Amino acid sequence: MMDRRSFMRLTAAGVTAAGVSATVGAGRSAALPAAHGRYESLVPEIFRPVTPPRQHSEAIVIGSGFGGSVSALRLAEAGIQTTVLERGSRWPHDPWRKIFGWDGRMLWHAQRSLAERSASSALTVPAYAETLGAMAAVDDFGGIFEISWHNNSAIMCGAAVGGGSVVYIGITAESKRDPFNQVFKGVVDYDDMATTWYPKALAGLGATVVPPDVYRDHSFSNCRDFWRIGQKAGYAPYFVPGNWRWNVVRDEIAGRAAPMATSSALANSNGSLNSLTYSYLPRAEATGKATIHPRHQVNDIHVEPTGRFALDVDYVSPYGDVLTRRTLTTDRLVLAAGCLGTNRLLVRARDTGTLPNLNEHIGTGWGNNGNGNIDIAVRGSRKDQQSAVGAAGFFDTTEQFARVMVNSTFSLGPLDSAAAAMNTSAIKMGITSVDPTRGTFRYHRDSQQVILDWPAGGNGGVAENCERIGHVMARHADFPVDAVVYEPDLTWAHCMGGATLGTACDAYGRVHGYRNLYVNDGAMLPGSAGASNPSLTITAVAERNIATIIADGG
Numbered sequence: 001m002m003d004r005r006s007f008m009r010l011t012a013a014g015v016t017a018a019g020v021s022a023t024v025g026a027g028r029s030a031a032l033p034a035a036h037g038r039y040e041s042l043v044p045e046i047f048r049p050v051t052p053p054r055q056h057s058e059a060i061v062i063g064s065g066f067g068g069s070v071s072a073l074r075l076a077e078a079g080i081q082t083t084v085l086e087r088g089s090r091w092p093h094d095p096w097r098k099i100f101g102w103d104g105r106m107l108w109h110a111q112r113s114l115a116e117r118s119a120s121s122a123l124t125v126p127a128y129a130e131t132l133g134a135m136a137a138v139d140d141f142g143g144i145f146e147i148s149w150h151n152n153s154a155i156m157c158g159a160a161v162g163g164g165s166v167v168y169i170g171i172t173a174e175s176k177r178d179p180f181n182q183v184f185k186g187v188v189d190y191d192d193m194a195t196t197w198y199p200k201a202l203a204g205l206g207a208t209v210v211p212p213d214v215y216r217d218h219s220f221s222n223c224r225d226f227w228r229i230g231q232k233a234g235y236a237p238y239f240v241p242g243n244w245r246w247n248v249v250r251d252e253i254a255g256r257a258a259p260m261a262t263s264s265a266l267a268n269s270n271g272s273l274n275s276l277t278y279s280y281l282p283r284a285e286a287t288g289k290a291t292i293h294p295r296h297q298v299n300d301i302h303v304e305p306t307g308r309f310a311l312d313v314d315y316v317s318p319y320g321d322v323l324t325r326r327t328l329t330t331d332r333l334v335l336a337a338g339c340l341g342t343n344r345l346l347v348r349a350r351d352t353g354t355l356p357n358l359n360e361h362i363g364t365g366w367g368n369n370g371n372g373n374i375d376i377a378v379r380g381s382r383k384d385q386q387s388a389v390g391a392a393g394f395f396d397t398t399e400q401f402a403r404v405m406v407n408s409t410f411s412l413g414p415l416d417s418a419a420a421a422m423n424t425s426a427i428k429m430g431i432t433s434v435d436p437t438r439g440t441f442r443y444h445r446d447s448q449q450v451i452l453d454w455p456a457g458g459n460g461g462v463a464e465n466c467e468r469i470g471h472v473m474a475r476h477a478d479f480p481v482d483a484v485v486y487e488p489d490l491t492w493a494h495c496m497g498g499a500t501l502g503t504a505c506d507a508y509g510r511v512h513g514y515r516n517l518y519v520n521d522g523a524m525l526p527g528s529a530g531a532s533n534p535s536l537t538i539t540a541v542a543e544r545n546i547a548t549i550i551a552d553g554g
Contacts, residue, residue: 065163
């Protein structure tokens with residue numbers, strides 16, 4: 001196992017081993033063979049036939065991530081027959097078996113991502129070239145997350161039953177009043193969220209703070225250093241709820257399960273990550289009113305003269321082969337395909353004329369949640385591999401409002417080798433700032449692709465805020481020098497906006513221009529979750545929205 005940012009570090013080695021130039025992908029990529037026959041023995045479960053969805057459904061939910069799973073459960077509980085269409089596979093779990101690997105199982109059709117990258121993309125960060133080169137050596141297979149290339153940006157999004165909950169690091173953080181109001185601007189009431197919807201979402205996800213016995217384990221010593229240094233720097237650290245199955249983490253500590261949460265945090269397959277496949281989704285299926293259909297890719301949306309929605313859907317193999325192609329219809333359609341997937345569908349539908357009444361705000365107001373990372377060297381002997389579970393955090397309110405979370409011990413940049421030479425360690429901190437920079441999705445008729453336009457240098461304010469906080473912490477780290485390294489988030493996973501509440505939709509996710517069309521995922525948030533990781537806010541707002549929609553009858 002490795003954390004998400006390790007992919008960036010490994011790219012150079014991966015490119016060299018594969019004999020692929022680091023500039024591969026600067027234009028169109030020639031796809032590698034799909035390696036048919038290789039993965040059937042590694043993950044036979046995902047090759048099993050999937051029950052086909054019914055031709056017509058009372059409701060269809062596109063996507064099974066945080067917003068989609070909430071929507072499916074609540075619609076089903078209301079007695080509405082609900083079909084969930086998910087493009088990715090339903091992956092198994094096992095205490096010891098390595099389900100995921102840095103081959104096709106991790107990346108969603110890497111070759112397709114390279115081939116579909118717009119020739120006009122301007123990738124201004126040099127490290128992107130290394131990532132592009134590494135992707136060129138990966139089998140074309142339906143792995144658990146996609147890296148999608150855009151102008152001055154790269155977006156990372158889940159592609160599995162459970163969506164992003166299968167690949168995130170479990171941070172379940174609630175926004176504070178000031179940053180929440182700063183980004184939502186009164187469209188969503190904070191008091192309502194704090195008293196009703198955040199608690200409901202926390203309970204639905206099953207997220208809790210790290211238990212004391214787990215926190216005392218050596219794999220969390222980085223978190224204890226973070227807490228100590230944060231207090232010395234004048235901050236007020238607190239335990240942040242995490243979406244982890246702590247008994248499985250205890251099994252890791254005791255040697256009864258493979259070390260995953262205690263040695264990394266990404267794409268854990270031993271059952272320690274409390275993904276939506278353990279919470280909302282099985283509860284939705286248990287109602288008897290909701291069915292989940294993996295490997296069903298929605299390509300286009302149309303509206304019929306009757307007002308029903310028609311979806312062009314491909315049922316695909318894990319290798320991406322189209323097995324069947326159908327048109328499904330529904331009375332109610334909930335888009336929860338993730339910030340990238342929902343924007344792709346809506347921007348294309350508006351600009352190709354299949355949903356012509358969508359307004360001009362579709363595709364606008366997209367933000368990356370102001371994410372960045374800071375590494376600081378700390379005094380003390382070098383630690384062994386540490387957990388990346390973000391168990392603790394604090395707020396910085398002196399300039400841009402920011403939440404700072406401990407992430408892992410080992411730096412991925414030049415600070416790591418320096419710290420190793422001095423037999424000391426580096427703390428990694430994930431910092432989420434309230435940042436006003438926004439991008440716009442546009443449909444390109446020549447390539448038929450929906451591409452994000454992100455301004456060059458758009459993360460400048462985020463970088464400055466991260467470095468400022470890093471230096472505050474470093475001054476109290478008892479290290480001989482002020483050792484701080486800023487690591488930008490090169491592949492953005494905390495993406496929001498494009499179908500925002502109050503502009504593209506009403507305040508509850510009803511899409512302007514069409515009755516019974518809803519957005520209930522990260523695309524509805526205004527480019528930021530208010531200085532917090534977005535999973536809890538997406539879940540809570542989705543609970544709020546779908547409750548109102550059901551109560552109002554649409």
